[in-house]
Amino acid sequence: MQNALKVIQDSINGLTLEKCVFSAPREKSSETRSIILMPVKDEKEIKVEFRLQKHNDIKTLKKDVFIKDELVNALRDFKQVHIKNLDSDIQILLNKKLKAKIITKKIDTKNSPPKHNKEKKYLIPDGVPCAFLTEIGVMDNKGRVKPNYYKKFRQINRFLELVDDLYKNESMESFHAVDFGCGKSYLTFALYHYFVNIKKTNAKITGIDLKQEVIDHCNEVAQKVNFEGLHFAHGFIHDFKTDEAVDFVVTLHACDTATDDAILFSLRNKASKMMFVPCCQHELNKQLENSESAIMLKHGIFKDRMCSLVTDTMRSQLLEVCGFKVQSMEFISLEHTAKNIMLRCVKSDRSEKQRQDILSKYNDFKSQWSINPYLEKKLIEEKFI
């Protein structure tokens, strides 16, 4: 059993553990059916889930306490242990005499750092301490990305690459951005880091979200990492107003017409660049009709997808009418969803004739799908089109 103890202990103490499951209780009547260990943000602790007959008991314990007080008993009580590390898959089978058979397989999971991670020139590199990423738990104190945060780390860098494409050739003394529906604000912090620490700009960034507790937490983190120009405020996108000039508006994964409210804010405040990743485009679902596509629209799931495409096409074309060049591209979503399209918009010059052509194509498209969108109504009401 000692060799099994050592393997489990090494995995618990290492940085590559994803999950460790003790299963197949030795006693059939045992109250505890299985025990699951998972890493948490604090490297000294571990989440321990005891799956009992009628309920689950979840605790976060110090790793050394679990190893000292629970590990030997767990090994005595269960016949199997499965350890999933980022780079290995280990099966431990214990016989009646607690003699362990250990089978180790090397694996390559999609969570593991790609071999080229260190060579690829990320705007925020792995292995170099970055205060805000350490504070929000993505990196450890030595600047190494924690195993469970590689997806997040790649998303942050992908986002910054898309921002850098817009700003790398611009030198600005000051800069003001608003991030609507900022949520936990990993990307808002990254945006501030990019403009202040990489581009050396005097940046002010405001994050807005309707969840007060999220806003309080983000303000605390901003203070801790001395991001002086980064502030978070509680509120709804459609209510938010500011008299200050705004250069850049970001709205990532805010639901339904929240993206339209962010577009309207950007136009009112004359932002010259914007990034939107729309989400849950419900508004047009009840309106969408097209006799030639009836065989598609009768399927709810196809209709949902088409609704997203029609909504984002409508938004892109209306933004073009308002004088923006719009690019659509794939972002990295954290969930495996189709809600992963980014609209990246840059103010450009358009003649009145060009605007009218674009508007007329929009009107053809609109009648083809029998839609009367909120965004168009508001743009007319506020005389943007």
Ligand SMILES: C[S@@+](CC[C@H](N)C(=O)[O-])C[C@H]1O[C@@H](n2cnc3c(N)ncnc32)[C@H](O)[C@@H]1O
């Ligand atoms: C899925 S989270 C996305 C968080 C972050 N932007 C990201 O992409 O990682 C969406 C956030 O938008 C906020 N939200 C949605 N609609 C909103 C609205 N109308 N006004 C303000 N916040 C909104 C939600 O509270 C939530 O925190």
